[in-house]
Amino acid sequence: MYRKALKMEGFEGVEKRLEMAFSTGARLRQKLTEEALAGILEPVECYIISSKSEEHVDAYLLSTSSCFVHDDRIIVKTCGKTTIFKCMAGIIRTASPQVVTSVLYTRGEFIWPEKQPSPHKSLADENAHLKELVKSIPGLKVMDPLVTGNENMWHVLGAFSTAEVKAEEDVVTVEMSMKGLDTEKASVFFKKTSSNMTEASGVKCIFPGAKLDAYDFEPCGYSMNGVEGKAVSTIHVAPEVGSSFASFEVFGYDFKRGKKFNEVVTQVLATFKPKKFTLTIHSTTVRLNGNEPEFLLDLGGYTCSEKKVKHLGHGSIIYYCF
Numbered sequence: 416m417y418r419k420a421l422k423m424e425g426f427e428g429v430e431k432r433l434e435m436a437f438s439t440g441a442r443l444r445q446k447l448t449e450e451a452l453a454g455i456l457e458p459v460e461c462y463i464i465s466s467k468s469e470e471h472v473d474a475y476l477l478s479t480s481s482c483f484v485h486d487d488r489i490i491v492k493t494c495g496k497t498t499i500f501k502c503m504a505g506i507i508r509t510a511s512p513q514v515v516t517s518v519l520y521t522r523g524e525f526i527w528p529e530k531q532p533s534p535h536k537s538l539a540d541e542n543a544h545l546k547e548l549v550k551s552i553p554g555l556k557v558m559d560p561l562v563t564g565n566e567n568m569w570h571v572l573g574a575f576s577t578a579e580v581k582a583e584e585d586v587v588t589v590e591m592s593m594k595g596l597d598t599e600k601a602s603v604f605f606k607k608t609s610s611n612m613t614e615a616s617g618v619k620c621i622f623p624g625a626k627l628d629a630y631d632f633e634p635c636g637y638s639m640n641g642v643e644g645k646a647v648s649t650i651h652v653a654p655e656v657g658s659s660f661a662s663f664e665v666f667g668y669d670f671k672r673g674k675k676f677n678e679v680v681t682q683v684l685a686t687f688k689p690k691k692f693t694l695t696i697h698s699t700t701v702r703l704n705g706n707e708p709e710f711l712l713d714l715g716g717y718t719c720s721e722k723k724v725k726h727l728g729h730g731s732i733i734y735y736c737f
């Protein structure tokens with residue numbers, strides 16, 4: 416019965432993701448206490464559900480996705496009708512006097528763009544708003560937006576320091592945005608007293624070595640953060656019938672030496688069996704083209720309909736649509 420109601424209501428699972436990097440010595444984790452972060456997220460209209468502090472990162476589960484705080488970088492990911500740009504000023508104030516070296520904003524195509532609050536109804540409005548916000552940050556150059564060409568679009572906006580940045584360690588982020596989940600797979604994410612979603616879905620097996628912090632929403636929905644040394648993973652699911660959506664992200668894994676990229680993607684797809692999905696690989700310093708041996712994809716049953724490569728101020732993004 417409630418499934419019917421949820422179908423009518425729907426939930427905008429597609430996330431807005433903001434990543435801000437800072438100059439050396441930012442010590443963000445020390446400055447951005449949980450209390451400070453909760454205050455900074457208030458205007459965004461999301462709250463902290465739980466947190467886990469590990470050696471290299473503070474990982475927060477939010478009412479609408481996740482936040483990861485590293486010493487020199489923060490990633491905020493929110494969905495629903497949240498207004499993510501409203502946390503920028505607070506983060507910059509807290510990190511001061513260290514300066515922002517890059518701002519990266521990515522999101523998929525909303526299921527209901529018309530229901531988003533301003534400026535999130537369109538990429539043009541978001542870009543204009545972000546440009547205004549970064550005007551106050553010295554030395555940042557706004558990049559041309561990347562918009563992919565088909566219905567399952569991916570949007571990338573950003574601004575990068577024009578100054579030489581220190582030779583930093585490359586960090587790779589992989590994001591998957593999945594729509595039209597298999598009904599049986601999605602049904603696991605409706606709360607039952609007899610099982611927890613992490614075990615029942617198979618999510619636990621994707622990163623067996625990670626320390627997980629997961630939350631089963633009522634009557635449905637799921638969020639998970641995983642931390643493994645410097646690397647993090649995060650999964651979010653809105654299983655509502657008719658608008659089912661799941662996202663997957665890993666940040667900081669070394670696919671040259673550790674986990675096998677194609678295996679991870681295959682496992683994620685087996686967990687959700689989406690009708691369609693997008694996949695992006697972002698490298699903070701390397702100009703990737705997607706033909707690197709560690710990123711080759713062989714996904715039986717899925718055909719790539721689009722691939723795009725975008726070189727950013729520092730690094731690059733590769734986008735695939737399946």
Ligand SMILES: C[S@@+](CC[C@H](N)C(=O)[O-])C[C@H]1O[C@@H](n2cnc3c(N)ncnc32)[C@H](O)[C@@H]1O
Nearest residue numbers: 426428494632635636637651652653654661662
């Ligand atoms: C887990 S949250 C995160 C969504 C994520 N961005 C995704 O992949 O869809 C969204 C799911 O939890 C459900 N939910 C239940 N209570 C919620 C709450 N208080 N705030 C946000 N979502 C809630 C929503 O209906 C939806 O199915």
